[in-house]
Amino acid sequence: MMAAMGDDPIREWILSEGKATQITGIRPVGGGCINRASRYDTDAGSFFVKTNRGIGPSMFEAEALGLSAMYETGSIRVPRPFKFGALPTGGSYIIMEFIEFGASRGDQSVLGRKLAEMHKAGKSAKGFGFDIDNTIGSTPQINTWTSDWIEFYSKHRLGYQLKLARDQYGDSTIYERGQRLAKNIGPLFENVVIEPCLLQGDLWSGNISSDKNGEPVILDPACYCNIASGFKAPIAIGSMSSLQRVSMIDLNGDTNSILLRELGKLTQLRRLNVLNMGIMRQNLECHGVLGLEDLFIMPILRYPCSQSSFSGERVMPKQPGFEKRRDLYMLYHYLNHYNLFGSGYRSSAMSIIDDYLRMLKA
Numbered sequence: 001m002m003a004a005m006g007d008d009p010i011r012e013w014i015l016s017e018g019k020a021t022q023i024t025g026i027r028p029v030g031g032g033c034i035n036r037a038s039r040y041d042t043d044a045g046s047f048f049v050k051t052n053r054g055i056g057p058s059m060f061e062a063e064a065l066g067l068s069a070m071y072e073t074g075s076i077r078v079p080r081p082f083k084f085g086a087l088p089t090g091g092s093y094i095i096m097e098f099i100e101f102g103a104s105r106g107d108q109s110v111l112g113r114k115l116a117e118m119h120k121a122g123k124s125a126k127g128f129g130f131d132i133d134n135t136i137g138s139t140p141q142i143n144t145w146t147s148d149w150i151e152f153y154s155k156h157r158l159g160y161q162l163k164l165a166r167d168q169y170g171d172s173t174i175y176e177r178g179q180r181l182a183k184n185i186g187p188l189f190e191n192v193v194i195e196p197c198l199l200q201g202d203l204w205s206g207n208i209s210s211d212k213n214g215e216p217v218i219l220d221p222a223c224y225c226n227i228a229s230g231f232k233a234p235i236a237i238g239s240m241s242s243l244q245r246v247s248m249i250d251l252n253g254d255t256n257s258i259l260l261r262e263l264g265k266l267t268q269l270r271r272l273n274v275l276n277m278g279i280m281r282q283n284l285e286c287h288g289v290l291g292l293e294d295l296f297i298m299p300i301l302r303y304p305c306s307q308s309s310f311s312g313e314r315v316m317p318k319q320p321g322f323e324k325r326r327d328l329y330m331l332y333h334y335l336n337h338y339n340l341f342g343s344g345y346r347s348s349a350m351s352i353i354d355d356y357l358r359m360l361k362a
């Protein structure tokens with residue numbers, strides 16, 4: 001029996017606001033882990049649709065708002081989000097522009113410039129935060145608008161992760177020392193122009209692609225308005241075990257093989273914890289032996305313009321003293337990895353905290 005129109009909000013949207021009169025084909029799109037992805041071909045072009053049977057619309061709402069914030073800057077290419085909502089059978093969906101990806105990763109210097117343009121264009125009058133909470137990996141990311149960057153970063157980034165570590169591992173040592181640091185980071189921001197700008201928030205190679213014309217495209221945001229780092233293109237991939245940097249810029253389009261090699265090293269480090277069982281199971285199914293951690297290759301703010309691919313004119317000025325704040329930004333991701341994957345990441349987080357406490361005499 002044909003489904004009635006109201007039973008299928010995806011079809012309904014495509015055939016009304018999507019301006020199609022006919023859906024000519026629906027094909028699965030591989031590659032994602034968390035959601036089921038499909039391509040809908042119609043007489044009004046193609047649409048990209050993701051559905052999730054278990055989670056309500058809030059995840060896709062955050063994705064749609066993130067994509068639309070980036071889209072509206074008119075800088076780097078991102079799929080235009082059209083519609084998200086609940087499925088009548090439970091679960092949720094998002095419909096967005098279908099992008100035909102190209103074979104190469106595109107020109108990394110263009111990626112750098114366009115990202116910086118996005119950072120520059122995505123201003124926020126509300127301060128630091130975002131209109132909706134989202135996730136970093138599967139960890140909730142609290143985006144309550146806050147006028148003061150130091151307060152935002154201390155409370156909603158470091159503080160949140162520290163509390164999580166205390167609550168799930170009973171780790172009061174990292175919690176107490178980390179909180180001491182979080183309360184004393186002020187001096188690291190002296191003489192810095194602190195101005196909110198829009199970040200993709202989870203920039204790793206899996207979320208970067210290019211279209212048929214070689215134009216860079218970014219996907220899967222964990223957007224929020226963060227401090228403008230003054231970087232043209234702050235990207236690197238951290239290996240999970242040692243956090244040795246593998247610069248994606250050096251990979252010449254062969255990111256996946258290096259990524260896979262790095263991921264291969266990670267499998268022993270895997271730790272299950274209750275919080276992330278759902279996501280882990282899906283990833284294990286998705287990637288077999290490689291396991292779950294590919295979703296969480298770290299985006300690290302690093303290497304301002306030191307990579308040859310990023311040489312050239314700066315789009316944004318670098319703020320003084322960035323080097324002394326860099327590890328503070330990395331600390332958020334180390335703490336998140338500790339919370340997601342377990343004690344393999346504790347010592348890295350702890351040593352950053354201890355180094356800062358010494359440096360700040362806190």
Ligand SMILES: Nc1ncnc2c1ncn2[C@@H]1O[C@H](COP(=O)(O)OP(=O)(O)OP(=O)(O)O)[C@@H](O)[C@H]1O
Pocket residue numbers: 029030031032033034035036037048050079096097098099100101206219220295
């Ligand atoms: N707008 C788009 N147009 C065409 N293909 C897309 C689009 N967005 C994503 N894709 C492709 O669809 C696949 C799944 O998308 P995505 O990675 O966003 O899925 P996911 O399950 O939500 O995320 P994750 O990668 O975090 O598991 C990816 O391989 C990507 O290449």
